[in-house]
Amino acid sequence: MNPNGIILSIVFFSHTAVGVLGNAFLVCLFFCMFFIGHRLRPTDTILAQLACFNFLFLLSKGIPQTMAALGLKNFLDDNGCITVFYLHKVSRGLSLSITCLLSGFQAITISPSSSKWAEVKARAPKYIVPTSSLCCVTHLLLNIIVFVKVKDPQSSRNSSELHDYGFCSGLESNKVRDALFGVVVSLRDAVFVGLMVFASGYMILLLHRHHKRNQHLYMTSLSPTASPRARATQSILLLVSTFVCFYSLNSILISYMYFREPRLWLIQCSAFLSICFPTFSPFVLISSDSQLLKYYYDLWGKKVPHL
Template identity: 85%
Template sequence: MNPNDIILSIVFCSQTAVGLLGNSFLVCLFLLMFLTGHGLRPIDTILAQLASFNFLFLLSRGIPQTMAALGLKNFLDDIGCTIFFYLHKVSRGLSLSFTGLLSAFQAVTISPSSSKWAEIKARTPKYIVLTSSFSCTIHLLLNITVFVKVKDSQGSRNSSELHDFGFCSGLEATKVNDAPFGVVVSLCDAVFLGLVVFASGYMILLLHRHHKRNQYLYMTSLSPTASPRTRATKSILLLVSTFVCFYSLNSIVIAYMYFNKPRLWLMKCCGFLSICFPTFSPFVLISSDSQLLKYCYGLWGKKAPHL
């Protein structure tokens, strides 16, 4: 194995390990908060599920990708390859869906009570479970085609019929069969990505109006700290910005490889970008969410600083 492969395997291994630890810590933190009777916010339900799906994404993408970088491309048989790739596709779609759901929920939460969203705002927490269940069902059913399209790299088919994913290969179906599936998946991604962008723009507009309306108070206040709602909104915006940045870069690379013969370094770059958001998201949430920080300090018996 050449030095470049060694460096690449170390990068993938470190990235995956850090992401798995961060997301598992966040999931365990929410679970501990629930078991100890600590009051959970409605948004915590979405954050816990997002961290769970990011953990699953890293498990199904990061670990096989690391093994492939070490030169162990054929360590999965047909069944293992198919299961890993199915989990990868489902968790990727759910990560996108729950990021959109998170943005939409926070946008509705901070909207003025006197607005036309007032009635929806009051019922939003009740819709979380229903929306989450619907999203999970859709992605589980939508990606069933993976069981037809994916096979082990050691299969006997002609290499011209295969598209290498690093550790698995997917059968390239005919354009007639591929087109409807591709349109449906792309449409779902576009809807949730549009939801993320729209909700983020709406929150930025509300924060700007709020800042202008209270600018005089900030100038005269002895302790110009932001409200908990403002801090929570900013943390969501930071998370969403991280997501949009990495998702856009990854999509550009994927689109380029679709229209051109994929090169090995581009495929590895695509793999690196695909797991950047699941890796960094738990640390963005923990560092920018005052409620999570206070509970973390409480676990270690320390008094949280004024946040």
């Protein structure tokens, strides 16, 4: 067996396993807190969904890539390959959408109550579930094209129209249709990323104004600490920044591959970048959002340490 393939499979597997455990921890934590009747923040609903979709993304992307790195390219038939690829596409799109929803909701939450967003601010929590449900339906329908574009790797042996993507192959039967679909997906992603950047910039501006307004309090206080809302906002900003960073790098690589015949190492690099955010996101939240640790200690009846 190729030593490079073994090393690559270990990297993919360890990366995927860490991410799966991190997201599973968050999902179980939110579920348990909800089950025992603990009062949760509105953003926790979004974070729970994000963890679920990241968990699904890692299973549908990381595990097949691990097996493909070992040279097991024929372990899926048509139906299996289509199902895995469809789940991968849907969960990727939902991860993007829910991250955008999270940044937008938090921007509305910390906006001044006297502003024109006051009415929207009061109603925003009621629209979280309907909005996320609409995102789910949209991505489920948008990615139906996967059922006609994807084949199992064995098909690539007898067809020059198939391009190998590791554990599945993409069928380019209609270049015009594929180009139009690519434009639609790219525009969708660009809109969501643009909204995230705009919301993040708005939150940074509000935090800066808040810091300047209360600077004299920080100077006189012996142990100045940020408010819970400010800490939650900083946590979400860090999460969004992580997403935009990895997404931008992967988009540049995918754009390069679009105009050239995809090489195996480029496909592997793109696959690795795509699972970086789902892997790191739960640990970014756990390390930066003190409320999550409070949930954990409350769940086990332990004394909460000073955070």
